[in-house]
Amino acid sequence: MFDWDDLRHFAALAYEGSLSAAARRLRVEHATVSRRVAALEAAVGVKLVDRRSGRYVLTPDGNRVAEYARRIEAEAFAIERVALACKEDVAAEVSVSAPPVIATSLIGPRLQLLKESYPHLRLRLLGESRTVSLPRREADIALRLTRPDDMSLVMRKVGTITYGLYASSEYLASRREEDFEFIAFDESLDDVPQQVWLKKLAGERPIVFRTNDLAIQCTAAQAHVGIAALPGFVGCSYGLQRADLQKASISRDVWLTFHRDLRDNFAVASVAGFLADCLRPERTENQTAA
Known part of the structure; x- marks a missing residue:
């Protein structure tokens, strides 16, 4: 055997x-x-x-x-x-997969509130860009920037992330709009909506720096390298200034999803409620005007 x-x-x-x-x-x-x-x-x-x-x-x-x-x-x-x-209390481990920007900027700073509310709950938070398989238990709950099409999943929209163009104030003060240069993801992420949108706005103007990491884009923008497409709450946290380029922005919905077998589980429901609170509009959309 x-x-x-x-x-x-x-x-x-x-x-x-x-x-x-x-x-x-x-x-x-x-x-x-x-x-x-x-x-x-x-x-x-x-x-x-x-x-x-x-x-x-x-x-x-x-x-x-x-x-x-x-x-x-x-x-x-x-x-x-x-x-x-079948577990009726929150004395369990719940694993959550979320895009790194959400895990780091929106969930991480509020983890103490979850711990205070549910001291016996153990959370595993995975910051990852890939789409995990919930039926294969790669996570119990996932936050995604595209609506899932798997009918075995419970899903609901819990927020919207609005992207704008951000750069250092020194960079924006020193250049005319036609001389702007841009910071982008590398070619492996050319098909994500914010990258497509950035390239369309850039037009013939050059992309002078590429990376696969959003935090590196932010530090490059801080270093006056160019203009990056960032969520508003991220641009603000790095002290960057909104570039008023055609008053442009793009929004992506955030979907919370888990397997329907877990819909009556108290621990999963508790974590799902906490995650939804982390994505409330005042924590995402309303900061993009800064």
């Missing part, structure tokens, strides 16, 4: 497509995933993956086993959700 934990590691590899991605999802070393998959192969006596120049490719037998593994894993996650949903 094979080890169920070996099957879990193989399922992650099959789902993610690479050792490194599977290791990140399971929060283990990639060598652990490799060892577990090899142990599963030895136990079942079937070659599940071809190892080609550092890449792992599922064999036909591996693909068949992966289908069964996904079903077993889905049922295991369902059992975990049922177990969490």
Whole structure:
């Protein structure tokens, strides 16, 4: 009989497509995933993956086993959700995935209020830009900037983040509008709405600095490098000035979502209420005019 934990590691590899991605999802070393998959192969006596120049490719037998593994894993996650949903108090750990800017600027500063209200609750807050899988229990609750389309999820709009153009006051005072230069995300994020909007406003004017991190954009703007598209509450917190370029702004809705199996769980409901309060309009929209 094979080890169920070996099957879990193989399922992650099959789902993610690479050792490194599977290791990140399971929060283990990639060598652990490799060892577990090899142990599963030895136990079942079937070659599940071809190892080609550092890449792992599922064999036909591996693909068949992966289908069964996904079903077993889905049922295991369902059992975990049922177990969490049955808990009637807040003496539980609730994991939340949120975009880093929301986790850092809107949730983090208010964590003491959550602790005072629910001292026995344990919160795991993950600041990440990727879309986590709630059915796979990569988190219990997620805040997203796009509306989910998975009908197994409970979802509600809890706020709106308004982006404006921000730069240092020295930068704006020293340049004419036609001479503005811009700060943007790197090419991996070219399709996010605020990046598309920034590039449209920039037109032929140059993007002189790119990064994959919003905080680095802010420090670059502080250093007079150029103009960045930032949430209003972030621009204000870095002491930046709103660039009145065509009075431009763009808004993105924030959606709170969790699996419907957890809708009656008191701990999840308590954290969801706290998160909604963190996204109240006066904490986001109304600061963009600064």
